[in-house]
Amino acid sequence: MTERGVCDYPALPVNKEEIARYAGCPRGVLPPLLEACLAEAAGAVQNRVAWACFSVSLTDEGMDLGFCKTPSRDLARNLLGCERIVLFAATVGAGMDRLVQKYARLSPAKAQLFQAIGAERVETLCDAFCRDFGKDVPLRPRYSPGYGDLPLSVQRDVFAALPLEKSLGLTLGDNLLITPTKTVTAIAGW
Amino acid sequence: MTTKERIRAGFLLLDGAMGTALQRAGLAPGEKPESWNLSHPDVIESVHRRYVDAGADLILTNTFGLNAFRFEEAALKDLVFAAVACARRAIGDRDVLVGLDIGPCGKMLAPLGDTDVETVIAVFRQVAALGAQAGADLIFIETMNDLAEARAAVIGAKEGCELPVIVSNAYGADGRLLTGADPETVVTVLEGLGVDALGVNCSQGPEGLAPIVETYLKLASVPVLVKPNAGLPRVENGETVYDLSPADFCAAMRPLIRAGARLLGGCCGTDERYIAGLKALLSGETPLPLTEKNRCAVASARRTVSFGDGVVLIGERLNPTGKKRLRQALREEDLAYLLGEAVSQEEAGAAVLDVNVGDPEVDEKTLLPRLIDEIGAVTDLPLQPDSADSAAMEAALRRYPGKALINSVNGTEESMNAMFPLAKKYGGVLIALTLDETGIPETAEGRLAVAKKILARAKDFGLTEKDLVFDPLAMAVSADPGAALVTLEAVRRIREELHCHTSLGVSNVSFGLPARDGVTAAFFTLAMQAGLSAAIMNPLSGEMMRAVLCYRALTGADEGFRDYIAAAERFTVTARASGGSKPADGADTVREAVEKGLRAKAAALCRETLKERDGLAVIREEIIPALDRVGEGFENKTLFLPQLLMSAEAASAAFEEIRAAAPARERAGGMPVVLATVKGDVHDIGKNIVKLLLQNFGFTVTDLGKDVPPERVVDAARETGAALVGLSALMTTTVPAMEETIRALRKETPRVKIAVGGAVLNPEYAAAIGADFYGRDAMETVRFAERLRDEEKASNGGKTE
Structure with missing residues (x-):
C-alpha cells in the first residue's frame, strides 16, 4: 500500500542565524546586505514537497526500502526498528537558482548570500514537512542520498518513485545533481 | 481537409490519460511506459481504442518520454513505429488523427541546468522525424514546464518534419511555468514560432486552469487547447483517485468551451468516461470563431512587452559605435562591464535592450549569442539582437528563449531575403528601416513607399503587419533643417495608412549640435505626438x-x-x-570605502581622487592597502566571507573607474592565472570568489568556467603562459577528474604550479592527487599566488615591475 501526495507550503519563517552560518559568519554576526537580499528572495521562493510512504524490510543483501534496495549500513542504523518510511523531495523552485546565477555575474557577495538563503529555505521546508508528518507518527531524523554510505545514485530511484519530473518538474543530471539545485530528497522512518 | 485545416475547423476532441491506464494494467513503478509499445502492444492498443470508441478525434501515441536522453538510440525507431502502429490499429478505418506525443526531455536547459539548447533541439528533431516517418498526423508537445524547452521542442519538430505542431504547457499553482514564464509570455513566444494550436494540460482541474485559459483565449489567434486533470488527487484505500467525476469534470469544462476553447481532452485521472462525457457536451455547443488578434509583442523567457500601449523604450547603450570603453569590453569579453550596462539600463526604465557587438576585431557569430545568453541571465527584459550579419543573427535567435526584437531588416532584396526567413522560423518582430538599394528617400512619401514595399515582401514570407515595426529614420537636422519634419510625417503616415508600429533611433536627430540631449528630447516628444510606438534611446x-x-x-x-x-x-x-553636504555613509577615502565594502561610494570617491592622483597611485596607496587589511582581518577571523566579498566588489568598482579614466592604456600585465571548476562539477561560487580576489590583487585571470575538461585547462595554461592553475571541485565524485586534470597539466605544462580548493578536499588529499597547494579559502590562494609572483620577480631580477 502506498500513500503519496504533493503539497505547497505558505511562506515559512526565516532563520537569519542559520543563513549567516551558511554564509560563513560566526554566531552572532549577521551578513551585511542580508535584509535587502531576503526582500528580493521573498518573491522567488516556492515551497513544494512530493512524498510517498513505503514499507521497509531488512533482507540478506541489505534494506528493501519499497522503492529500491540498498546495502547502506548507515541508513540501516538510522532506520533500525522502523517498519515504514516516508520518502520526500522538497524544493524551493527555480527562482532561487535564477537569483544566484544573476548575482554570480553581478555581485559575488550577493550571490554567496543568495546561495546561503536558498540552503536555509530548503532545509526549513524539510523541517516543516517532517514536523507536520511527525504529528501522526514518531518520525526519525531524515536521511538523504549522499550521506554516509548511501550513494548519490539512489537519486535515480527517488526520481522514479515520486516521480519527480512529473510531480515537481525537477530534472536529474548525469552527474546526479538535481535542478533546481535548492532541492533536498530524504528518507525518514518510523 | 488537411490536418492543419482540421485543427482550425471546429471542436477537436482529444483523448484522456495514458499513464494512469497503464498503471492499472500493471505497469510497475519505475518501469518505462514507452517500452510497452513493443512488450504489451495489445494493452496500448486497447487504451487507444477505448478513447476512439468514446468519440476522440485526436489520440496521442504512448511516446511521452521517448527520446535519446532516456532510450538507446537503436531502440528509438522501433518504439516510435510500434507506438504509431498501436494507435493506427485502434483507429481502424475511423477518421481519427494520430498525434506523436512529446513530453519534456528530462534535462534542464542551461543556464539553470547543464544541457545546451542545441543538444535538446537535436533530440526533439530526431523523435519528430521518426514520428513523421511512422505516419503520425501531427506533433503534440505537452506538459512543458520550461518555456525554453518548449521552444526548443518546436524548433526541433519543425526541423525534423513538416507536420503541424501543437504545444501544451503545464503550470504551477502560482499560474506560471516552473521557470517563471506567465501565460501571456508563453502565448507570445510559441505563437511567434508558428504553432498550429496551443494550450494547457495537467497542472490542475478545469476550474483551476480557468484563469490561464482565459488569458490564452484573449491573446492567441490560433485554436486553444485544454486538457486538465480530473481535479486534485487524493489517496483512498491505497489508490490515487481524483476528486472530479466525469459529470463534474464536464460541468467545469463547459464555461471554458463557451469562452472559446476548441481542443478538449483530459490528463491525469481521466479515462474514456470523461471523453464520452465531453463528446456528449460538445454535441450541444457551437465553437466560437477564431479571431486574428494582431498583437505586436516581444518577450524574454519570462516577460512580454507589447507595442501599442505607451512608447516602448529600447536601451541603446550596448552598442559600441562611438563608445571606446564598450568596444574594449567587447574585445576583452569583459562580461562584468557589459552586464553592468544591461542592468543599469533596466534600472533606469528601459523595456527592451539592444545588443550590438559589431566590431572588426570581434567574431559576431560567436559573441552575439554568448552575450544574449549572459544578458538573459541577469535581466528579464526582452532583448533586441542588433546585427546586419544574418549568420550572427540566426545564431542569436536560435538560442534566445523568448521572442526577440530583430534589429534590423531594410528594403533591399538582400536584407529581406536574409532576415524574413529568420523571423518566420524563430519568431520575432523586425525593426524595418525605410531604405533600399536607392538609399534613404528624402521625402515622407518616399519612406512610406519603401515601407509598403517591405510589408508586401514580408507577406510573401508569411509575415504580417504585427511582425514589423517600421523605423523611418531620424536624420541630423544640422545637415538638413527639414529632416525632423520629414521623419515625423513618415511616422504619422505609416501609423495611419499602414496601421503599423514605428520606432526611431531618436538621438540621430541632434547629431552635430551642442547640448544634444535637449534637442533629442524635444524631437522625441514631437515623435510621440505623431504616434511613435518605440524609441531606441539612452535610458540613463x-x-x-x-x-x-x-x-x-x-x-x-x-x-x-x-x-x-x-x-x-x-x-x-x-x-x-x-549638491548638498556629504551623506553620512562613513567613508571619506577610497581606502575606507573599500574596507567597508561600499561599492557605489568606492567608485564615486575613486572618480574624485583620479582628478588629483593617477591611477597607479590610487591602486598602490588606497586599494591595495585596503584589500590587505581586509584580507588580514579575514585571516584573523575578525572579518568574515560576506564582508571580504563586499570589499572585493568595492575594489572592483574602483578599478573600473581607473580603467575608464585611462581606457587607451593597456592594463599592466599581471601574472597570468587560469581557473576552472573541473569536469563533471558545476559548482562555481568558490572559484568565482577566488577569481575576484586574484583580479583585485593584480593577477590576470583566465576563467574557464565550470565543468571544464582537462584538455581545455591544458590548452589555456599553454596559451596564456600561466604560472598558476587553480582547480575547484565540490563533489567527491569529481575529485578523480581533478586528479586527471593535474596529471595532464604535469605532462604537458610541467612548469605550471597547481592550486586546488573545494569542500571535499584537505591538504593531505590535495597532496595525494598531486597538487602543489591546497587553498583552505580564497585568501590563502591569493597569498600563494603572491608568493609565486615574488619568486618569479626575484628570479627575473625584478624586471617585471
Whole structure:
C-alpha cells in the first residue's frame, strides 16, 4: 500500500542565524546586505514537497526500502526498528537558482548570500514537512542520498518513485545533481 | 481537409490519460511506459481504442518520454513505429488523427541546468522525424514546464518534419511555468514560432486552469487547447483517485468551451468516461470563431512587452559605435562591464535592450549569442539582437528563449531575403528601416513607399503587419533643417495608412549640435505626438526619461500623475544629494570605502581622487592597502566571507573607474592565472570568489568556467603562459577528474604550479592527487599566488615591475 501526495507550503519563517552560518559568519554576526537580499528572495521562493510512504524490510543483501534496495549500513542504523518510511523531495523552485546565477555575474557577495538563503529555505521546508508528518507518527531524523554510505545514485530511484519530473518538474543530471539545485530528497522512518 | 485545416475547423476532441491506464494494467513503478509499445502492444492498443470508441478525434501515441536522453538510440525507431502502429490499429478505418506525443526531455536547459539548447533541439528533431516517418498526423508537445524547452521542442519538430505542431504547457499553482514564464509570455513566444494550436494540460482541474485559459483565449489567434486533470488527487484505500467525476469534470469544462476553447481532452485521472462525457457536451455547443488578434509583442523567457500601449523604450547603450570603453569590453569579453550596462539600463526604465557587438576585431557569430545568453541571465527584459550579419543573427535567435526584437531588416532584396526567413522560423518582430538599394528617400512619401514595399515582401514570407515595426529614420537636422519634419510625417503616415508600429533611433536627430540631449528630447516628444510606438534611446539620460514622463502626464496616460510625481521626487533627491553636504555613509577615502565594502561610494570617491592622483597611485596607496587589511582581518577571523566579498566588489568598482579614466592604456600585465571548476562539477561560487580576489590583487585571470575538461585547462595554461592553475571541485565524485586534470597539466605544462580548493578536499588529499597547494579559502590562494609572483620577480631580477 502506498500513500503519496504533493503539497505547497505558505511562506515559512526565516532563520537569519542559520543563513549567516551558511554564509560563513560566526554566531552572532549577521551578513551585511542580508535584509535587502531576503526582500528580493521573498518573491522567488516556492515551497513544494512530493512524498510517498513505503514499507521497509531488512533482507540478506541489505534494506528493501519499497522503492529500491540498498546495502547502506548507515541508513540501516538510522532506520533500525522502523517498519515504514516516508520518502520526500522538497524544493524551493527555480527562482532561487535564477537569483544566484544573476548575482554570480553581478555581485559575488550577493550571490554567496543568495546561495546561503536558498540552503536555509530548503532545509526549513524539510523541517516543516517532517514536523507536520511527525504529528501522526514518531518520525526519525531524515536521511538523504549522499550521506554516509548511501550513494548519490539512489537519486535515480527517488526520481522514479515520486516521480519527480512529473510531480515537481525537477530534472536529474548525469552527474546526479538535481535542478533546481535548492532541492533536498530524504528518507525518514518510523 | 488537411490536418492543419482540421485543427482550425471546429471542436477537436482529444483523448484522456495514458499513464494512469497503464498503471492499472500493471505497469510497475519505475518501469518505462514507452517500452510497452513493443512488450504489451495489445494493452496500448486497447487504451487507444477505448478513447476512439468514446468519440476522440485526436489520440496521442504512448511516446511521452521517448527520446535519446532516456532510450538507446537503436531502440528509438522501433518504439516510435510500434507506438504509431498501436494507435493506427485502434483507429481502424475511423477518421481519427494520430498525434506523436512529446513530453519534456528530462534535462534542464542551461543556464539553470547543464544541457545546451542545441543538444535538446537535436533530440526533439530526431523523435519528430521518426514520428513523421511512422505516419503520425501531427506533433503534440505537452506538459512543458520550461518555456525554453518548449521552444526548443518546436524548433526541433519543425526541423525534423513538416507536420503541424501543437504545444501544451503545464503550470504551477502560482499560474506560471516552473521557470517563471506567465501565460501571456508563453502565448507570445510559441505563437511567434508558428504553432498550429496551443494550450494547457495537467497542472490542475478545469476550474483551476480557468484563469490561464482565459488569458490564452484573449491573446492567441490560433485554436486553444485544454486538457486538465480530473481535479486534485487524493489517496483512498491505497489508490490515487481524483476528486472530479466525469459529470463534474464536464460541468467545469463547459464555461471554458463557451469562452472559446476548441481542443478538449483530459490528463491525469481521466479515462474514456470523461471523453464520452465531453463528446456528449460538445454535441450541444457551437465553437466560437477564431479571431486574428494582431498583437505586436516581444518577450524574454519570462516577460512580454507589447507595442501599442505607451512608447516602448529600447536601451541603446550596448552598442559600441562611438563608445571606446564598450568596444574594449567587447574585445576583452569583459562580461562584468557589459552586464553592468544591461542592468543599469533596466534600472533606469528601459523595456527592451539592444545588443550590438559589431566590431572588426570581434567574431559576431560567436559573441552575439554568448552575450544574449549572459544578458538573459541577469535581466528579464526582452532583448533586441542588433546585427546586419544574418549568420550572427540566426545564431542569436536560435538560442534566445523568448521572442526577440530583430534589429534590423531594410528594403533591399538582400536584407529581406536574409532576415524574413529568420523571423518566420524563430519568431520575432523586425525593426524595418525605410531604405533600399536607392538609399534613404528624402521625402515622407518616399519612406512610406519603401515601407509598403517591405510589408508586401514580408507577406510573401508569411509575415504580417504585427511582425514589423517600421523605423523611418531620424536624420541630423544640422545637415538638413527639414529632416525632423520629414521623419515625423513618415511616422504619422505609416501609423495611419499602414496601421503599423514605428520606432526611431531618436538621438540621430541632434547629431552635430551642442547640448544634444535637449534637442533629442524635444524631437522625441514631437515623435510621440505623431504616434511613435518605440524609441531606441539612452535610458540613463535624464532629459529623455523626463520627456516620456511629461508626455504621459500631459496626454492623460499617467493616472493621477503617479509616475510623474514619484520620478519628480527622485530627481529632486538626486539634485540635493549631489549638491548638498556629504551623506553620512562613513567613508571619506577610497581606502575606507573599500574596507567597508561600499561599492557605489568606492567608485564615486575613486572618480574624485583620479582628478588629483593617477591611477597607479590610487591602486598602490588606497586599494591595495585596503584589500590587505581586509584580507588580514579575514585571516584573523575578525572579518568574515560576506564582508571580504563586499570589499572585493568595492575594489572592483574602483578599478573600473581607473580603467575608464585611462581606457587607451593597456592594463599592466599581471601574472597570468587560469581557473576552472573541473569536469563533471558545476559548482562555481568558490572559484568565482577566488577569481575576484586574484583580479583585485593584480593577477590576470583566465576563467574557464565550470565543468571544464582537462584538455581545455591544458590548452589555456599553454596559451596564456600561466604560472598558476587553480582547480575547484565540490563533489567527491569529481575529485578523480581533478586528479586527471593535474596529471595532464604535469605532462604537458610541467612548469605550471597547481592550486586546488573545494569542500571535499584537505591538504593531505590535495597532496595525494598531486597538487602543489591546497587553498583552505580564497585568501590563502591569493597569498600563494603572491608568493609565486615574488619568486618569479626575484628570479627575473625584478624586471617585471
